[in-house]
Amino acid sequence: MRKSLFISAFLLLLPLLAGAQEASMPRLSDSAFASLITCGPGDEFYTTFGHSAIRINDSVNNIDVVYNYGTFDFDTPHFYWKFARGRLNYCLSRSSFDNFMFEYSMEGRAVWEQRLRLTSQELNNLFIALETNYLPQYRYYLYDFFRDNCATRVRDMVFHSLCHRSVSPETTTDTNLSYRNILYRSTAHCLLWWRLGIDMALGLRCDKRCSNYEYMFSPIEMMHQFDTLTVSDTRQPLADPATTLLTETRSPLPRSVSPVLLFYVLLLAVLCLTILEWRHSWNLRWFDRCLFTIDFILSLVAIFLWFFTVHYCTKFNLNILWLSPLFIYFAIRLRRSNRWVVVVQLVMLFAAMVMTLGALPQQLNASVLPLALILAVRLISNLRPDSSSTPSK
Secondary structure, eight states: OOOHHHHHHHHHHHHTTTHHHHHTTTOOOOEEEEEEEEOOOSSSSGTOEEEEEEEETTTTEEEEEEEEEEEOOOOTHHHHHHHHTOOOOEEEEEHHHHHHHHHHHTTOOOEEEEEBBOOOHHHHHHHHHHHHHHHHHTTTEBBBBBBBBBBHHHHHHHTTTOOOOBBBBOOOOOOOOOOOHHHHHSSSSSSSHHHHHHHHHHHHGGGBBBBBBHTTTTTHHHHHTTTTTTTTTOOOOOOOOOOOEEESOOOOOOOOHHHHHHHHHHHHHHHHHHHHHHHTTTTHHHHHHHHHHHHHHHHHHHHHHSSSOOOOGGGGGGGGTTTTTTHHHHHHHGSSSSSHHHHHHHHHHHHHHHHHHOOSSSSOTTHHHHHHHHHHHHHTTTOOGGGGOOOOO
């Protein structure tokens, strides 16, 4: 809440902070316009969810530029560590419209444009705010995937440029959507393994019902919302319907092998191995140690994202029920594990299975059900006494 208020206050003060900048800046002509630019998904994972930008065009003053809040530098020191901890700065970049379009045409990505129906003063407010925000001391910001990204920055800049007008409550046919539901739309068929990783990393906050305002963290969702937004004084749309500037020409990504199917096959294999172990006194300690150690390592990742990062949606992650740090104890002790500790972990696994089926209070990935069953089967197997330690008669 504090962060949102700070951003709002900063955006409102930008024109005041930019007095000298405004004086040296040409006032946009009557033929100028601003538009919301929305880009379709690309081949890289970080481009999966699309992109948003703002275009300012003024043919009289020879201005045609795109302001892009989605820029980051791979050469940033400790880039991946900062990204993992939620400490990576993104920045506002500015490029010519032709260069922007050339880049996206080379990537084969779709691009849509929606002209904003702003008054002359509102258009100049937006232009001044963007130019001021482009100054070196203001262009960097701490990125948050859901609450402060390339789309939400564009949304806020447009909304705060309005003069004594507000945007009426948005309407949509979608109800009860969460951040996770919206992410699922972008990972429907081709990125199922990425979806599994996302679901393992994101916590309970990702499943709260979003307002239509919050939907606009997603560029594609924001484009659809701008089609329905109306301003308070005239009840007219804030933006024109989207027009296609570039059609998608990239090859579609191949369909992913379903992790759910793969893990059910693995569950069947584990059940067969367990039955053979019981019948023939096989020793599967190596398998159990590997399985439990992998689970423990993944639990450390979940704990790190929960307690040692500033990511909003990785807190309160109930995947900890099956990605449990207790598994390092089982990996070491195996059949010498305390039975009560095993029972506690089995109850946790059962709770994770129920959550997978009921999606409450957190929606767990469908793959969790076979994975939790695999872990439960091997834990139950380790409750049996070790026949090799039983003296023969």
